[in-house]
Amino acid sequence: MRVTTKDGVGLHVEEAGQGTPILFIHEFGGNHESWEPQMRFFARRHRCVTYAARGYAPSGIPGSIENYSQSIAVDDALAVLDALGIEKAHVVGLSMGGFTTVHLGLNAPERALSLTVAGAGYGCEKEFEAYFRNVSLEVADNFEKQGAREFSKIYALGASRVQFQNKDPRGWQEFADRLATHSDTGAALTMRGVQARRPSFYDLEQGLRAMQVPTLVIVGDEDDHCLQPGIFLKKVIPACGLAVLPKTGHTLNLEEPAWFNALLAEFLAQVEAGRWAPRDPRALPGQIMRTK
Template sequence: MSEHPFEGVRTAVIDTVSLAYREQGQGEPVVFVHGSASDLRTWEYQLPAVGAAYRAIVYSRRYARPNEAIPEDADDPMLAHVDDLVALLERLDAVPATVVGHSWGGFVCLLAAIRHPEVVRSLVLLEPPVLSLFVSTPPRPVELLRTLVRRPRTALAIMRFGISTAGPAEKAYRRGDDEAGFEAFGRGVLGEEAFDRLSPARREQAWENVAVDKAQLLGKGFPPLSDDEVRGVRLPTLLMHGERSPAFLRLLTDRLEELLPRVDRVEIPGASHIMHEDNPQAVNEAILGFLKRP
């Protein structure tokens, strides 16, 4: 990564929020929305590859570096990020756009397509954590029981994630031990091996955004999402999952594949949850192949 990672970034002002962004190329707009523990830097391998044939735009969501930091004890509701994305597309004259979202950012993209289909041309979703298709956050026992009856593998995977990852991370953050929260969540979402492989620069990027992740984990959770809302997304959609991603993320992607009416799916070899960093060549090939379809 560059010694000056934010050199040359531009700023778009959306109401009272400033969003840092970069763009490269011309043509149909393709906008990238990052997930947790990251910012626009996570797309460093996608911007030049996609920007060679399209107008590629990467941005940092509100409160992510180098934007203004999140106020202490503030919530960070997902729907605010949906509104930011829609407003940014309009501000940059990038409507309609293909939106590419990773993890938390993928959920943002899906909600944008549901609520504002006029601004989205097509979707590329990299393991969005659509837990609210099954349970609230935090889950109610009756929801877990219902999911256990209907989709036992998914229910067990969600419970394991809560017990081994989300629960310990939340407890650590609440007692003020941000390092332990960061470690618990990172290892649970990426897997032990992938977390240990992170470069010092990538760990630094994640740590610089830890306050945002903390706010999201301790906040009100994901917005409700119904099967019918997902079925109503009639846009061309590409789903990706990492070969080595945790089971609960693969199972959530399975459900999206069942519900979305115009969907393709690709497995990224050798990759965990941050597949666009683990195997950027395969991810770029999948995105570009999808974009070239009539």
């Protein structure tokens, strides 16, 4: 299916199954095919939807950086829901898609039944903020100059990707092969326009504290630059739970699909039963033991 955004970009959309909708939003290093283990599992009882973000074939690849931003990414997610006639969905995002999920919850909470934010946090830590923006621009240049086919060989072996390679060489190779097919232009402009310019979660604290959407945050314990941002989200979002997967890196849903699916299935079941509530006010963060 093809969906046209409000600025005229065509998005490739796929869906499977029937039931309460789930919208899956992919990471920078992946594409719509990265959600295949979840599309197959959750389509048994949900209407599962995923799409290729702008800049990722077979979706449109605009040639100007002005066509890429965090707010545009949210608009695109909403355009997909609108085109499919979906009023509300469980929204699940990994990394870049996790940021879009958070911003959708902030800007259009009425469209989200729940939010699952997985492996999201790069660039949020204030001490690494400048480094992240600079390295993002360097990565963009590398995609542009070397091309995805060559630079993917370096990018796929990042510090939080090798865990996947060690556990599941075939699965990691599929990920690396998909990465090598990325549009050179789309990858470069996505990195410059979305990744390098998006705000830190820490700058969104006021809005996050007011956001009432049930939220699950999932991080790998070896995805170092997502750990502290994940804890931050847990502390500030009222109805938020945090799951940390041991000996796990960034590509959570592919690296540990059974764990990921089980956590997500339980979360969705609790949300739909009305049992995923804000933190009990008696659970005071500063209290160690009660004395009276």
